Amino acid sequence: MSCKHHHANPHRAVLILSLIATLAPTAALAQETPPPAPVAQDVQTIVVTGTRSLNRRTLDSESPVDVIGNKELLSTGSGELATVLSRLLPSMNFPRPSGADASDAVRPAQLRGLSPDQTLVLVNGKRRHTSAVVNVNGTLGRGSAPVDLNAIPLAAIERIEVLRDGAAAQYGSDAIAGVVNIILKRGAKGGEAEVVYGQYDAGDGEQGTVRGSAGFNLGQDGWVRIAVEAAERNATNRSFADPRPSAGPRQGLITQRYGDPDSRPRTLFVNSEVRINDDVDWYAFASYGERDTSSAATFRTAFTDNNRTTLRSPLYPEGFQPLLGSTSVDASIVTGLRGVAAGWRWDASLNHGRNRFTLDVNDTVNYSLGAASPTSFYAGELTSKQSLANLDVAREIPVSFMSGPLTVALGLEARHESYEIGAGEAGSYFGSGAQGYSGFRPENAGENSRNNKSVYLNLEGDITSALSGALALRHERYSDFGSTNSAKASARYAFTPTFALRGTASNGFRAPSLAQSFYTITTTNTLLVNGASALVETGTFPVGSAAARALGAQPLKAEKARNLSIGAQWQPTRNWTTTVDLYRIDIDDRIVFSSNLQLANAPALSRALAAQGVFVGAARYFTNAVDTRTKGVDVVSTYRLNFAQGARADLTLAYNHNDNEVQGVAASPAVLSGQGLSLVDRQSINRLTVGSPKDKLGLTGDFTKGAWNGRAVVTRYGEFTVPQNDPALDQNYDPQWVLDLAASVRLNQWRLTAGIDNVTNRYPAQVTSRANLNVNGTQPYSVWAPNGFNGRYFYVKAGYTW
Secondary structure (H helix, E strand, O other): OOEEOOOOOOHHHHHHHHHHHHHHHHHHHOOOOOOOOOOOOOOOOEEOOOOOOOOEEHHHOOOOEEEEEHHHHOOOOOOOHHHHHHHHOOOEEOOOOOOOHHHHOOOOOEEOOOOHHHEEEEEOOEEOOOOOOOOOOOOOOOOOOOOOHHHOOHHHEEEEEEEOOOOHHHHOOOOOOEEEEEEEOOOOOOEEEEEEEEEEOOOOOOEEEEEEEEEEEOOOOEEEEEEEEEEEEOOOOOOOOOOOHHHHHHOOOOOOOOOOOEEEEEEEEEEEEEEEEOOEEEEEEEEEEEEEEEEEOOOEOOEOOOOOOOEOOOOOOOOEOOEEEEEEEEEEEEEEEEEEEOOEEEEEEEEEEEEEEEEEEEOOOOHHHHHHOOOOEEEEEEEEEEEEEEEEEEEEEOOOOOOOOEEEEEEEEEEEEEEEEEEOOHHHHOOOOOOOOOOOOOOOOEEEEEEEEEEEEEEEEEOOOOEEEEEEEEEEEEOOOEEEEEEEEEEEEEEEOOEEEEEEEEEEEEOOOHHHHHOOEEEEEEEEEOOEEEEEEEEEOOOOOHHHHHOOOOOOOOEEEEEEEEEEEEEEEOOEEEEEEEEEEEEEEEEEEOOOEEOOOOHHHHHHHHOOOOOOOEEEOEEEEEEEEEEEEEEEEEEEEEOHHHOEEEEEEEEEEEEEEEEEEOOOOHHHHOOOOOOOOHHHHHHHHHOOOOEEEEEEEEEEEOOEEEEEEEEEEOOEEEOOOOHHHOEEEOOEEEEEEEEEEEEOOEEEEEEEEOOOOEEOOEOOOHHHOOOOOOOOEOOOOOOOOOOOEEEEEEEEEO
């Protein structure tokens, strides 16, 4: 079902890369008088994620860890971290929603097809705070409030380690799908600056980015490194002309803005360290960023119907497009001391992070205020905060029966979290509220918080020269829902110096976020009503509210997970490494957003809410309702070819296959089933299982000779389905092939790069017009498309290093 604008064949690129991988070794050997072969670089890297041991390499790890360097992070045309990771990691998915309110500005990414908030994000090994935005519309990660990856600039990052395994016993809540650990650049030496410019083939989406990083000495025994990044990303629009007579004088013109929003991020990161004495170091890293975003809501036609008898608003005789203007302010600081005492390595730190998200609605109207209505409103703000105190100690202890020392690590952690909703101005929520986004009401406003404390133990080491193992235990107590225990056992056995098997077994959890427990708002959403799309006033209620209890809500509890994995590692030469990892993840009591409980045909419930002063056409809340099982396989194979005169080619094959299935669904409360409503409908369930691609394949070829470099990436995004409650309206999307090309040249300290992402200008299939799911053609592409729907992108870069 996939379609394209041009008939270039990306399968040829796959064939070319395959031929290179097959024939290049032969070509290298076919030199008549080959020079001495250069010493092969060991492609393995020391990792710090998922282990407390020193000098643990990626190939020695009992769990799969991907290491992505700064060069790879800057190898695409994108400046968004989540977009870059989704192109480099086959197990990561990052669609580009549009028309999804705040989710346009803070877009979620998922690992292994699970919820975005089931992946833990660390910076320098320390827990990163989450975004204040809750994804409440029909996009990937509906109901989640994860970390905003795009708030972390590429300029600040040295490398990223991605642990593809459950790690709640090591790191606590959220680490079910895996852990993303972002390691910042360090040291006083050197620096770099880069300017990037790009534009889409359609002539819009112009982007400009300036980024840089530099180090400085702090006295004789310290350093500080500063990274800055600023960008201007203009909106894209892939809407078609509006055929509706109700559009009035704009009928036949493009009325909807449907694509990426306008975005203006500005970010500063600082990383520092000072040697206090031979045994103690002080360290600190901090960040501050602001991102202004303007995204589009659904276009309101000039007239209320196609007969053109009644204007919606005298303020907009040609109709209007509400724009959501948001500002996301992200700030964090981590500081601590670490050193060695009596043979123990210790690290004591304090960690504070905050995200504040404010929202204005522009080019809009409040119908209830008539012709006197303002056209802009302040809709309110959301604030998420996190504070931690942490103490880790570790040492290596000789054990007679082990071939190496036993690493013993102990830790204590205390965490305080809060979530706050601030009300908007009265006009934003009065009566019908501001069109596009009705503001937060005073009854929505308030701050809620909780505390948790944890203690943990890690043991790991080489039992024999061939067998290594690790054990992790963790106990946590939350002030709002109680205690939980997690454990993880892992092992690796090397049958030969080139082949090993590894495996892990663990249980874990994810605590319900404060946002899921307390988020509340009433907005106008596009829902399927009586077989057609319609705008419906929809209330989101916290589970402890009277409105939610009237609809059968119960207090939230922690999600419980069980992870199993087994993998094989093969390294026949220092230049060739292949890993294959099978995994299974069972999650009970998954927290999901309920279905949109439409009350038009549920008079008893409508009356119950009206008695509380709540007047909505639909309602929803968070609930522990679904048990799922995720099964899959990750394959990563890297090969380096060394040619004459120092030239080399790095080839990578990366593949992920993922199957999600539902094991059980909670019964609907009697108050809902008695009115013919389902707590979790078919669409909500199937979004968990078929909404993300079943598989993804990436083939990368990177060739360097002297000052020149060329890079080709072919990505195959697997099939996915956008489900509806009516199975006849489900839309299946076929696999899509995308080719990215880039070339660069180094001129002394300068590097010049030109590239094209999506060379063949591939677009996903268009959304069906059945039940008006494409909103009369004004929203022609699915927000679930894993590669977005912007088309071909051209970019150039100029970088300078010192």
